[in-house]
Amino acid sequence: MNRQRLTGSRLAAIFLLGSVLLNYPLLSLIDSQADVLGVPALYAYVFAAWGGLIALMVAVIERRGG
Amino acid sequence: MSQAAIIAVSFAYLAVLFAIAYWADRRADAGRSVINRSSIYALSLAVYCTTWTYYGSVGRAAISGIGFLPIYLGPTLMMGLCWFVMLKMLRIAKAHRLTSIADFVAARYGKSQLLGGLVTVIAVLGVVPYIALQLKAVSGSLNILLHYPEIVVPTRAAALSAAPWHVDSALYVALTLAVFTILFGTRHLDASERHEGMVAAIAFESLVKLLAFTAVGLFVSFGIYDGIGDIFARARLEPDLAQLLGAGGAGGSASGWAALTFVSMMSVLLLPRQFQIAIVENVGENHLRRALWMFPLYLLAINIFVLPIALGGLLVFGNSVDADTFVLTLPMAHHQQGLALLVFIGGLSAATGMVIVETIALSTMVCNDLVMPLALRLPWLGLNQRADLSWLLLLIRRCAIVIIVLLGYAYFRLAGEAYALVAIGLISFAAVAQFAPVIFGGLYWKGGTRHGALAGLSAGFLVWAYTLVLPSFAKSGWLSRDFLEQGAFGIGLLKPQQLFGLTGLDEIAHCLFWSMLANVGAYLAVSLARAPDAREAGQALLFVDAHRLAQVPGRAPFWRGRAEIEQLAPLLNRFLGRERAQAALESYARRKGVAAVEELPADAELVAYAENLLAGALGSASARLMMASVVEEEPLGLEEVLNILDEAHQVRAYSHELEQRSQELSLATQELRAANLRLQELDRLKDDFISTVSHELRTPLTSIRAFSEMLREDPKIDLVDRRKFLGIIVAETQRLTRLIDQVLDLAKIESGNAEWRADQLDLREVVQAATEATAQLFKERRIALDLQLPQRPAPVVADRDRLIQVMMNLLSNAAKFCAGDEGRVVVSVREDDAAGVVSVADNGPGIERGDQAVIFEKFRQGGDSTTGKPHGTGLGLPISRQIIEHFGGQLHVDSAPESGRRGADFWFSLPLKAASVN
Numbered sequence: 001m002n003r004q005r006l007t008g009s010r011l012a013a014i015f016l017l018g019s020v021l022l023n024y025p026l027l028s029l030i031d032s033q034a035d036v037l038g039v040p041a042l043y044a045y046v047f048a049a050w051g052g053l054i055a056l057m058v059a060v061i062e063r064r065g066g
Numbered sequence: 067m068s069q070a071a072i073i074a075v076s077f078a079y080l081a082v083l084f085a086i087a088y089w090a091d092r093r094a095d096a097g098r099s100v101i102n103r104s105s106i107y108a109l110s111l112a113v114y115c116t117t118w119t120y121y122g123s124v125g126r127a128a129i130s131g132i133g134f135l136p137i138y139l140g141p142t143l144m145m146g147l148c149w150f151v152m153l154k155m156l157r158i159a160k161a162h163r164l165t166s167i168a169d170f171v172a173a174r175y176g177k178s179q180l181l182g183g184l185v186t187v188i189a190v191l192g193v194v195p196y197i198a199l200q201l202k203a204v205s206g207s208l209n210i211l212l213h214y215p216e217i218v219v220p221t222r223a224a225a226l227s228a229a230p231w232h233v234d235s236a237l238y239v240a241l242t243l244a245v246f247t248i249l250f251g252t253r254h255l256d257a258s259e260r261h262e263g264m265v266a267a268i269a270f271e272s273l274v275k276l277l278a279f280t281a282v283g284l285f286v287s288f289g290i291y292d293g294i295g296d297i298f299a300r301a302r303l304e305p306d307l308a309q310l311l312g313a314g315g316a317g318g319s320a321s322g323w324a325a326l327t328f329v330s331m332m333s334v335l336l337l338p339r340q341f342q343i344a345i346v347e348n349v350g351e352n353h354l355r356r357a358l359w360m361f362p363l364y365l366l367a368i369n370i371f372v373l374p375i376a377l378g379g380l381l382v383f384g385n386s387v388d389a390d391t392f393v394l395t396l397p398m399a400h401h402q403q404g405l406a407l408l409v410f411i412g413g414l415s416a417a418t419g420m421v422i423v424e425t426i427a428l429s430t431m432v433c434n435d436l437v438m439p440l441a442l443r444l445p446w447l448g449l450n451q452r453a454d455l456s457w458l459l460l461l462i463r464r465c466a467i468v469i470i471v472l473l474g475y476a477y478f479r480l481a482g483e484a485y486a487l488v489a490i491g492l493i494s495f496a497a498v499a500q501f502a503p504v505i506f507g508g509l510y511w512k513g514g515t516r517h518g519a520l521a522g523l524s525a526g527f528l529v530w531a532y533t534l535v536l537p538s539f540a541k542s543g544w545l546s547r548d549f550l551e552q553g554a555f556g557i558g559l560l561k562p563q564q565l566f567g568l569t570g571l572d573e574i575a576h577c578l579f580w581s582m583l584a585n586v587g588a589y590l591a592v593s594l595a596r597a598p599d600a601r602e603a604g605q606a607l608l609f610v611d612a613h614r615l616a617q618v619p620g621r622a623p624f625w626r627g628r629a630e631i632e633q634l635a636p637l638l639n640r641f642l643g644r645e646r647a648q649a650a651l652e653s654y655a656r657r658k659g660v661a662a663v664e665e666l667p668a669d670a671e672l673v674a675y676a677e678n679l680l681a682g683a684l685g686s687a688s689a690r691l692m693m694a695s696v697v698e699e700e701p702l703g704l705e706e707v708l709n710i711l712d713e714a715h716q717v718r719a720y721s722h723e724l725e726q727r728s729q730e731l732s733l734a735t736q737e738l739r740a741a742n743l744r745l746q747e748l749d750r751l752k753d754d755f756i757s758t759v760s761h762e763l764r765t766p767l768t769s770i771r772a773f774s775e776m777l778r779e780d781p782k783i784d785l786v787d788r789r790k791f792l793g794i795i796v797a798e799t800q801r802l803t804r805l806i807d808q809v810l811d812l813a814k815i816e817s818g819n820a821e822w823r824a825d826q827l828d829l830r831e832v833v834q835a836a837t838e839a840t841a842q843l844f845k846e847r848r849i850a851l852d853l854q855l856p857q858r859p860a861p862v863v864a865d866r867d868r869l870i871q872v873m874m875n876l877l878s879n880a881a882k883f884c885a886g887d888e889g890r891v892v893v894s895v896r897e898d899d900a901a902g903v904v905s906v907a908d909n910g911p912g913i914e915r916g917d918q919a920v921i922f923e924k925f926r927q928g929g930d931s932t933t934g935k936p937h938g939t940g941l942g943l944p945i946s947r948q949i950i951e952h953f954g955g956q957l958h959v960d961s962a963p964e965s966g967r968r969g970a971d972f973w974f975s976l977p978l979k980a981a982s983v984n
Contacts, residue, residue, distance in 0.1 A: 007149065008149040008150050011145075011146045011147070011148075011149045011358070012146055012147060012149070012150070013146075014146045015143050015144075015146030015147050018139075018142065018143045018146065019143055019327075022139045022143070022327075023320075023323065023324060023327065024320035024323055024324070025320065027323070028320075030312075033312070035298070037295070038293075038294070038295025038296075038298060038299065039294065039295065039298055040298055040311035040312070042131075042132060042311065042312055043132060043298075043311065043373060046132055046135060046139075047366070047370070050139065050142060050362075050366055051366060053142060053143075053362075054142070054359055054362050054363050054366060057145065057146065057358060057359040057362070058359045061355055061356065061358055061359055062356075
């Protein structure tokens with residue numbers, strides 16, 4: 001049960017992290033003129049942050065030993 | 067492409083869906099469920115992605131750049147909270163057999179039929195625009211495809227709605243979808259409202275739409291252009307498109323972004339179809355775990371190509387083609403007939419998935435929470451006399467499906483053309499968000515009441531309708547535009563999209579602000595106006611404390627009731643059908659260990675079980691009503707409910723106490739174990755002691771016996787020998803006596819039974835007396851004795867006899883170990899730091915450092931025991947040390963023979979105490 005709660009709390013923390021990363025005002029910091037590997041920086045940032053959040057969730061959920 | 071071919075392919079696709087559903091149902095009946103895995107669960111959750119995602123996202127992206135994304139970021143974030151929220155909803159819904167969101171809300175607030183009805187109405191009306199969106203997308207894509215290879219796209223304002231209804235493809239699409247849903251979802255009645263076949267088909271559809279969309283994405287990115295980077299590079303050159311790449315577009319306002327994220331977070335849990343798939347159709351809780359990341363991954367995958375397609379479309383068509391159709395028109399423009407058909411099928415799968423699950427969920431709500439409660443109240447319908455009503459339930463649901471789809475069509479005709487796909491969908495999202503306060507409030511706050519929920523929902527719904535739905539009618543010309551521009555009744559403050567003069571928000575954020583304000587405000591204010599009644603409090607507890615209550619076995623239902631099985635069985639037969647009712651009762655009887663259904667005890671538990679069964683088919687509120695008609699029931703008063711709650715608390719308290727006790731017990735066990743260990747050690751010491759004492763006693767006894775026997779056997783021993791022998795016997799006897807005295811003395815001291823006197827003494831006097839008493843011994847052995855006493859008295863508090871005993875022991879030891887003639891013993895008394903120190907130093911062989919500790923142990927003597935004869939009992943020093951320590955002093959020895967210094971210095975110290983202090 002404790003392990004479950006811990007996982008839940010970690011996921012909730014990911015929620016908070018995502019709420020900040022994928023929201024204004026952080027989004028307005030991205031330079032709309034810049035490109036990353038040919039992809040507009042904003043677009044690249046949002047997808048990278050999104051993918052990063054999912055990777056974190058995988059790490060938390062699939063963590064073995066509990 | 068001929069119309070017939072397209073229609074044939076569409077129906078072939080629907081047939082494939084049927085085959086999958088049929089196969090999955092068969093597998094489920096055989097006990098080998100195909101949907102019993104988290105990947106299928108995650109895929110079925112992707113029913114969230116409809117034609118909105120499939121066609122609409124591109125259209126949205128063409129206007130606002132990344133502004134289409136919050137709709138998918140919200141659910142991703144929500145999955146983080148779902149571990150707590152969804153698991154709780156899942157457990158509650160399973161425990162109470164809640165089969166829809168209306169049922170959930172009704173059950174939470176005291177099984178209120180009125181509330182269930184209101185939620186149903188809001189859900190149906192709220193979701194109607196969403197269904198219209200599917201119809202618009204499918205019929206639109208069909209119309210475009212029919213003109214292949216020409217791209218005839220009605221621009222948004224085109225008067226498609228002017229076409230007479232009977233040639234409108236949307237109507238036929240709607241009817242087809244309705245029939246398909248009926249065949250799909252309401253073939254038979256299931257007590258748990260679960261549809262394994264449907265879920266399998268939905269999961270398949272999720273794959274199809276993802277594949278089709280990705281195919282288009284790849285084609286546009288790599289077939290038409292030179293990779294995604296190429297598209298972006300070209301877009302940068304066009305000023306109109308370049309501004310889509312930054313945060314500046316219409317999706318770029320912070321409030322709009324946050325509002326979309328919020329509504330999508332709510333919708334992914336509260337949309338009727340999401341509730342159906344995520345909660346009702348869930349096979350096992352453990353599937354939720356992995357779905358929490360698989361579902362967001364799906365959302366990510368289906369969104370990667372949205373912006374490239376949008377930009378690619380804009381580069382090709384500019385504004386001449388509706389961006390909502392780019393997914394289809396781009397392949398068509400490049401004469402990809404097969405791909406265009408695949409796109410159409412993908413769109414069809416996105417739409418059918420949504421319409422099937424949504425209308426099934428809604429029809430269950432309409433039937434259980436709206437129609438049946440009303441029908442059961444109308445005596446002239448005679449429903450209470452019918453033997454089997456399950457056909458009626460099915461009929462109501464089928465009609466509900468048709469009506470809901472037709473409502474969607476009506477909305478499409480009335481308002482659909484004025485909006486892009488995403489804008490229509492958002493109207494529904496905003497409606498569904500109205501459920502959030504009553505659901506989340508109900509899950510975590512016990513104070514919410516039925517009236518509060520009614521007030522909150524109504525207020526939120528009215529504001530939603532006023533600020534979003536009516537304007538949508540006005541924009542499509544069905545209502546006067548004056549309403550939009552001048553406000554209702556010409557009052558400027560009532561302008562529906564600038565309510566009370568609020569500007570600067572987009573229409574969704576504007577609607578959300580006012581509706582949530584009204585909703586939450588009314589919910590809280592009315593809930594707090596009065597305390598929850600008994601039933602509300604009971605249900606609140608079951609929901610809010612769901613996790614904890616699940617751990618208290620055999621909890622009582624919150625009312626008392628009795629009903630004979632003869633009354634309950636017909637009721638169940640009527641709504642579940644005879645076979646299923648019988649099977650359910652038999653399994654209950656087996657669980658109770660009763661041989662036959664007829665022998666089941668008529669108690670509250672049976673009634674609760676029957677009500678639960680009925681709730682699956684009828685909804686909790688109607689089930690409550692039906693049970694009340696056959697059960698002699700005394701509703702519990704608030705006090706009794708509180709008692710039951712108290713009991714639950716007590717059970718928890720007991721278990722807590724039990725835990726504490728067991729902890730104390732284990733602590734005590736540890737202490738006992740330690741004590742036992744100590745006892746064993748002491749026991750071993752005692753055995754050692756006894757064996758050593760016996761050994762010590764045996765040595766003198768043996769020699770006494772040997773000499774005595776010699777004297778007896780041989781009477782002719784001469785007098786000199788005889789004297790010598792007798793002398794040895796006497797000496798050994800004295801030694802024996804001394805030994806026994808000392809053992810007894812030591813035993814007394816150790817057991818604490820010794821008698822101690824505490825007199826005021828002068829150390830000098832004691833030492834003097836002791837040396838005088840042993841002077842003869844030293845004289846005999848010709849050892850010089852040197853006594854050094856200070857001038858000042860050294861007052862101590864001690865037992866004089868005991869101190870003399872210590873001194874005698876030390877002196878006789880010193881005498882024993884000094885060689886005759888050159889032996890010299892120095893006895894001194896001095897003051898040292900508030901202590902009187904008495905030292906007896908000899909010039910004998912000294913004591914090895916390793917032996918210095920040993921000599922103070924019982925029966926241990928210094929030196930090599932094999933060479934030297936024991937010189938004493940081995941008890942003198944231990945006893946002396948005990949005595950000195952008893953009076954708060956210390957007894958030590960200083961000696962260092964290994965460094966060449968001869969002799970040993972035994973000294974003890976006693977705290978100095980003047981008589982006046984004492």
